[in-house]
Amino acid sequence: MTASESVHTVTAMPTARRPGCPFDPPAELVEARRHGPLSRFVHPGGKPGWLITGYDLVRSVLADPRFSSRKELLNVGDFEVPPAPPGEFLLMDEPQHSRYRKPLVGRFTVRRMRLLTERVEQITADCLDAMEKAGPPVDLVTAFAKPIPTIVICEILGVPYEDRASFQEQIDTFMGGETTDEELVAAYTATQEYLAGLVAAKRAHPTDDILSELTDSDLTDEELRGISLILLAAGFDTTANMLSLGTFALLRHPDQFAALRDDPSLTEGAVEELLRYLSVAKTFMRTALEDVELDGRTVEAGTTVVLSYHTANHDPERFADPHVLDVRRPYGGHLAFSHGVHQCLGQQLARVEMRVAFRALLDRFPTLRLAVPADEVALRPETADIYGVKSLPVTWDRTAS
Numbered sequence: 001m002t003a004s005e006s007v008h009t010v011t012a013m014p015t016a017r018r019p020g021c022p023f024d025p026p027a028e029l030v031e032a033r034r035h036g037p038l039s040r041f042v043h044p045g046g047k048p049g050w051l052i053t054g055y056d057l058v059r060s061v062l063a064d065p066r067f068s069s070r071k072e073l074l075n076v077g078d079f080e081v082p083p084a085p086p087g088e089f090l091l092m093d094e095p096q097h098s099r100y101r102k103p104l105v106g107r108f109t110v111r112r113m114r115l116l117t118e119r120v121e122q123i124t125a126d127c128l129d130a131m132e133k134a135g136p137p138v139d140l141v142t143a144f145a146k147p148i149p150t151i152v153i154c155e156i157l158g159v160p161y162e163d164r165a166s167f168q169e170q171i172d173t174f175m176g177g178e179t180t181d182e183e184l185v186a187a188y189t190a191t192q193e194y195l196a197g198l199v200a201a202k203r204a205h206p207t208d209d210i211l212s213e214l215t216d217s218d219l220t221d222e223e224l225r226g227i228s229l230i231l232l233a234a235g236f237d238t239t240a241n242m243l244s245l246g247t248f249a250l251l252r253h254p255d256q257f258a259a260l261r262d263d264p265s266l267t268e269g270a271v272e273e274l275l276r277y278l279s280v281a282k283t284f285m286r287t288a289l290e291d292v293e294l295d296g297r298t299v300e301a302g303t304t305v306v307l308s309y310h311t312a313n314h315d316p317e318r319f320a321d322p323h324v325l326d327v328r329r330p331y332g333g334h335l336a337f338s339h340g341v342h343q344c345l346g347q348q349l350a351r352v353e354m355r356v357a358f359r360a361l362l363d364r365f366p367t368l369r370l371a372v373p374a375d376e377v378a379l380r381p382e383t384a385d386i387y388g389v390k391s392l393p394v395t396w397d398r399t400a401s
Helices: 027-034 055-062 096-108 110-115 117-134 140-145 147-157 161-175 181-204 210-214 221-252 254-262 264-278 347-364
Strands: 038-042 048-052 283-288 292-294 297-299 304-308 393-395
Touching (some): 048 055, 055 304, 096 110, 096 221, 110 117, 117 147, 140 147, 147 161, 147 221, 147 347, 161 181, 161 221, 221 254, 221 264, 221 347, 254 264, 254 347, 264 347
Parallel strands (some): 048 304
Antiparallel strands (some): 038 048, 283 304, 292 297
């Protein structure tokens, strides 16, 4: 690209998805990528920045140490952004990032997560038993998609059973994208207060869980509270929305539903395809620490760039027919779990939960279908950090279940 060539400009982050296409990126983002992987962008606070929509460029920035994750460096308006609280390592660089992440890595390995499979299977079976007993129709979000990851992550961290419902409600409030500022602050504060009490309880009376193990490290109570918040919120909200939105996507594509239902060997690949196709964590931001050349343009030091994961995962230069859901697609390489040093710590746990849950759901209810017209399914607002459905009414044939 030469200096005289124009660059596509996006003046506000597009949020509206095309009618009848709730799984595709907003049309304006797709159009931006057609003009090239890099577009000029104006942040909501008025600061100029860049929007990256191409797969290769998003991936390269995620692996580039010249781009920072630090919250306080975000340059999106004429105001200062405070640093991330202690322990909330997603919004930090080295060495702070490794200080918090390193003690967790060994606790979320592929082997350790696979050892949880039997417990995930039991939790899933309990949810499906309750669904079957209640009979159709049911809201799959409340009966299936939320309880499974909530119970799993709470057991891993040692949240008492009786506290799980209230915890889930608080997380829903400050991550759902539909609250007032006052409600959001109240929910966040209540969650922080609860976690402070939980950390104190684990220090006094350790149990068999990750948080208790971490109290034996040099991490402070405040740092443990921040780490717990990251793990609980990420471990619950993203997987819950993948389960519900993923089921909705399969039901909207009956041929894919039937293929997966009839061939269990497709389960692992289908999970990866749904992760790519849906990309429920839509965007992240990075700030340039120095002048960086990207796609023939200079991103100046101090400029914040927006990385569109959803558009990158629908890039036709990386994925053939990217807007097509294909559970037989050769899988690998998607950015649903990010890339580089900030690649999702709990990705193996999420994979175990999704493989078990989708397989069990289709085995138990092979005639599962929507109980309302597809255009009546309530979707989360695009302002939510994680995309998904608010409710998913489903039904099935009792005699075939």
